[in-house]
Amino acid sequence: MNYFPDEVVEHVFDFxxxxxxxxxVSLVCKSWYxxxxxxxxxxxxxxxxxxxxxxxxxxxxxxxxxTLKGKPHFADFNxxxxxxxGFVDPWIKALAKSRIGLEELRLKRMVVSDDSLELLSKxxxxxxxxxxxxxxxxxxDGVAAIAANCRFLRELDLQENEVEDHRGHWLSCFPESCTxxxxxxxxxxxxxINLASLERLVARSxxxxxxxxxxxxxxxxxxxxxxxAPQLVDLGxxxxxxxxxxxxxxxxxxxxQLCNSIRSLSGFxxxxxxxxxxxxxxCENLTFLNLSYAPGLQGNDLTxxxxxxxxxxxxxxxxxxxxxxxxxxxxxxxxxxxxxxxxSDPFDAGNAAVTEEGLVLxxxxxxxxxxxxxxxxxxxxxxxxxxxxxxxxxxxxxxCILDPVKADPVTNQPLDExxxxxxxxxxxxxxxxxxxxxxxxxxxxxxxxxxKLEMLSIAFAGDSNKGMxxxxxxxxxLRKLEIRDCPFGDVALLEDMGKYxxxxxxxxxxxxxxxxxxxxxxxxxxxLNVEIINESEQLEFSLDDRLLVDKMYLYRTLVxxxxxxxxxxxxx
Amino acid sequence: xxxxxGKRLLETDAGGLNFEATELTLxxxxxxxxxxxxxxxxxxxRGFSETVDLKLGDNNREVKLGHSLQEAAKSxxxxxxxxxxxxxxxxxxxxxxxxxxxxxxxxGAPYLRKxxxxxxxxxxxxxxxxxxxxxxxxxxNYLNEKKIEQVNGIEYMPTYEDKDGDWMLVGDVPWQMFxxxxxxxxxxxxxxxxxxxxxxxxxxxxxx
Numbered sequence: 001m002n003y004f005p006d007e008v009v010e011h012v013f014d015f016x017x018x019x020x021x022x023x024x025v026s027l028v029c030k031s032w033y034x035x036x037x038x039x040x041x042x043x044x045x046x047x048x049x050x051x052x053x054x055x056x057x058x059x060x061x062x063x064x065x066x067t068l069k070g071k072p073h074f075a076d077f078n079x080x081x082x083x084x085x086g087f088v089d090p091w092i093k094a095l096a097k098s099r100i101g102l103e104e105l106r107l108k109r110m111v112v113s114d115d116s117l118e119l120l121s122k123x124x125x126x127x128x129x130x131x132x133x134x135x136x137x138x139x140x141d142g143v144a145a146i147a148a149n150c151r152f153l154r155e156l157d158l159q160e161n162e163v164e165d166h167r168g169h170w171l172s173c174f175p176e177s178c179t180x181x182x183x184x185x186x187x188x189x190x191x192x193i194n195l196a197s198l199e200r201l202v203a204r205s206x207x208x209x210x211x212x213x214x215x216x217x218x219x220x221x222x223x224x225x226x227x228x229a230p231q232l233v234d235l236g237x238x239x240x241x242x243x244x245x246x247x248x249x250x251x252x253x254x255x256x257q258l259c260n261s262i263r264s265l266s267g268f269x270x271x272x273x274x275x276x277x278x279x280x281x282x283c284e285n286l287t288f289l290n291l292s293y294a295p296g297l298q299g300n301d302l303t304x305x306x307x308x309x310x311x312x313x314x315x316x317x318x319x320x321x322x323x324x325x326x327x328x329x330x331x332x333x334x335x336x337x338x339x340x341x342x343x344s345d346p347f348d349a350g351n352a353a354v355t356e357e358g359l360v361l362x363x364x365x366x367x368x369x370x371x372x373x374x375x376x377x378x379x380x381x382x383x384x385x386x387x388x389x390x391x392x393x394x395x396x397x398x399x400c401i402l403d404p405v406k407a408d409p410v411t412n413q414p415l416d417e418x419x420x421x422x423x424x425x426x427x428x429x430x431x432x433x434x435x436x437x438x439x440x441x442x443x444x445x446x447x448x449x450x451x452k453l454e455m456l457s458i459a460f461a462g463d464s465n466k467g468m469x470x471x472x473x474x475x476x477x478l479r480k481l482e483i484r485d486c487p488f489g490d491v492a493l494l495e496d497m498g499k500y501x502x503x504x505x506x507x508x509x510x511x512x513x514x515x516x517x518x519x520x521x522x523x524x525x526x527x528l529n530v531e532i533i534n535e536s537e538q539l540e541f542s543l544d545d546r547l548l549v550d551k552m553y554l555y556r557t558l559v560x561x562x563x564x565x566x567x568x569x570x571x572x
Numbered sequence: 573x574x575x576x577x578g579k580r581l582l583e584t585d586a587g588g589l590n591f592e593a594t595e596l597t598l599x600x601x602x603x604x605x606x607x608x609x610x611x612x613x614x615x616x617x618r619g620f621s622e623t624v625d626l627k628l629g630d631n632n633r634e635v636k637l638g639h640s641l642q643e644a645a646k647s648x649x650x651x652x653x654x655x656x657x658x659x660x661x662x663x664x665x666x667x668x669x670x671x672x673x674x675x676x677x678x679x680g681a682p683y684l685r686k687x688x689x690x691x692x693x694x695x696x697x698x699x700x701x702x703x704x705x706x707x708x709x710x711x712x713n714y715l716n717e718k719k720i721e722q723v724n725g726i727e728y729m730p731t732y733e734d735k736d737g738d739w740m741l742v743g744d745v746p747w748q749m750f751x752x753x754x755x756x757x758x759x760x761x762x763x764x765x766x767x768x769x770x771x772x773x774x775x776x777x778x779x780x
Contacts, residue, residue, distance in 0.1 A: 074656065074659075076659070076661040077655075077656035077657070077659045077660075077661070078655055078656050079655065079656045134661065160661065167736070190752070192749070215748070215752075216749065218746060239746075239748065241746075241748070270748050342660060343658055343660060375658060375660065400658055400659060400660075402658050404654065404657055433659075457659075459657070459659070484656070
């Protein structure tokens with residue numbers, strides 16, 4: 001390859017798109033490193049504190065698309081206090097000062113301010129795509145700035161963010177000259193929007209393929225929007241409430257029949273079950289259906305709908321569909337690859353919506369299943385073993401039994417054998433979440449069999465340090481390990497400190513790790529940031545090394561301690 | 573099952589254990605983290621009147637995690653929660669009907685009442701219920717465009733304060749939008765509204 005001019009090598013590299021592969025390519029030799037870095041356009045940074053924006057800019061001057069992740073995953077469940085960090089502002093400021101022609105920014109679990117959004121909107125003339133997932137800290141004013149200033153905006157995708165809604169007509173801020181929108185998702189916004197502006201925006205966006213509305217968009221507006229945009233591929237419905245005998249509803253039924261490009265349907269943030277029948281004509285073509293936010297749809301409604309969805313590949317649904325409903329899914333959706341069943345009311349165990357039976361039916365009926373997120377009230381070893389026999393293609397297997405330490409209700413045994421069967425037969429498993437009553441044995445199995453495992457989430461499990469050690473020793477590809485409320489302590493933490501350099505991060509909360517052990521780890525491993533989050537009532541940190549640490553988060557980094565930590569975080 | 577397991581789980585002898593009353597705090601996703609005493613604390617208790625305080629994570633505790641959960645299960649209060657469990661983001665927003673209590677003030681009444689807007693499905697139901705609650709008054713019902721019998725000559729206009737702090741006439745916006753934006757209700761004496769030109773009722777339809 002050394003005989004080829006750089007341009008040829010670069011052209012070859014154009015075909016290498018995955019981040020992992022490009023990273024590998026850059027390590028081959030100096031010449032490839034140089035060619036690769038100048039030609040690199042897309043960069044993924046899984047932990048925003050692992051590197052600084054300055055170093056990013058220095059290495060990749062041709063950067064066009066940046067993905068950043070901030071807070072640890074358990075922040076989604078209120079385990080990370082407010083103001084912990086993950087601020088995007090320094091990144092945007094640094095990029096704005098540089099010559100980088102940023103076109104795409106994708107953020108997950110980061111704190112974003114209106115000022116950042118405004119600076120972003122004004123600094124990059126070619127900016128095309130903003131995707132914010134599970135972020136917070138901004139208001140609709142920031143969104144308005146993006147709308148107003150990004151002349152070639154193609155994508156504005158707000159997923160599950162906490163946005164303060166000022167109802168400032170952000171939608172009206174899209175100039176009349178903006179006709180480039182391909183994707184617009186504002187489902188997570190809570191406030192009213194200017195419906196006329198929305199209609200006009202959709203009317204002048206011929207390339208619009210994806211539109212996800214919020215709850216404030218009523219059914220009659222939906223009907224008008226679909227008239228303007230029958231070419232939509234992905235639709236998120238806001239409010240879906242009307243009188244089925246109304247004229248508006250008839251119009252909606254008619255226009256939906258024209259929307260035969262829709263492959264993905266979500267939303268239904270407000271829904272009248274009697275209106276669901278209008279959707280049936282497009283169900284035939286759906287590959288993704290997300291009803292997990294739809295309140296008030298009963299099992300029957302869901303089942304009737306699903307019966308029409310023979311081509312479904314991904315289904316996100318609430319557990320009120322019930323085991324029987326899952327049986328209908330199993331017999332209808334033969335192409336199903338991903339299933340997520342969310343809890344509608346986890347505190348009411350009397351209304352046991354889905355159990356192990358539903359899961360077994362799915363595993364038997366859906367041979368292509370490779371990704372599962374399943375919230376249920378109970379699970380048995382026998383069921384898991386059956387699932388493991390039926391399904392050997394799992395990449396993601398996340399099981400959440402709502403009572404965190406519930407045993408197999410039939411045998412009263414822990415669920416070690418069940419999960420053991422899952423990891424034994426699913427050799428491609430990359431992500432696993434455990435729950436239920438579990439001993440060290442399950443971790444022995446995981447260490448033995450889950451050789452491709454990259455992310456593991458553990459809660460209320462295990463008996464001793466051995467559990468954690470089995471995992472650390474056996475799972476060679478492990479990148480993210482998050483543990484809460486397990487009896488793992490210093491011995492496990494310190495046994496193989498070098499291991500953490502091969503991982504992105506480790507989270508341990510309410511375990512048995514002492515301050516002293518964390519200090520030892522931090523001292524021995526300068527390439528790790530070891531953060532202690534202390535929220536106890538004592539505002540000062542006790543210096544007693546024997547004290548148990550409430551929350552510890554450690555991650556590898558090239559740039560040492562972060563400068564933006566809040567008071568309650570102790571960086572060792 | 574190993575004996576170690578047993579020790580973690582099935583202790584019923586509370587006296588033999590070496591931890592204090594445990595405290596759990598409860599938080600919903602996205603809520604502010606500062607409690608009223610000003611200390612930065614994870615989670616604020618809200619929305620569930622029945623919670624039990626369980627303390628997980630005391631620095632000096634002897635770990636009996638299973639026992640903490642056993643305590644939770646045995647508590648006389650029905651709704652007990654562990655922070656961050658179940659691990660589902662945006663849980664409060666999925667499929668659940670939350671309760672939305674708002675104050676109802678009636679001009680001239682010595683005290684206020686509270687109603688849960690979530691239990692009604694329409695303006696009609698709400699107004700009927702308010703009429704029952706304040707039975708000596710009648711409420712001017714625009715929606716049906718009919719005059720209700722006036723019992724003692726006093727008519728009331730239902731108004732509400734929205735999220736922006738403005739006082740609005742009940743009935744203009746779709747029901748769900750109203751529930752979402754209503755912070756409190758006030759039954760205002762019609763005589764105060766005379767001269768403001770508020771004689772025609774709103775149309776019940778979605779507006780731009």
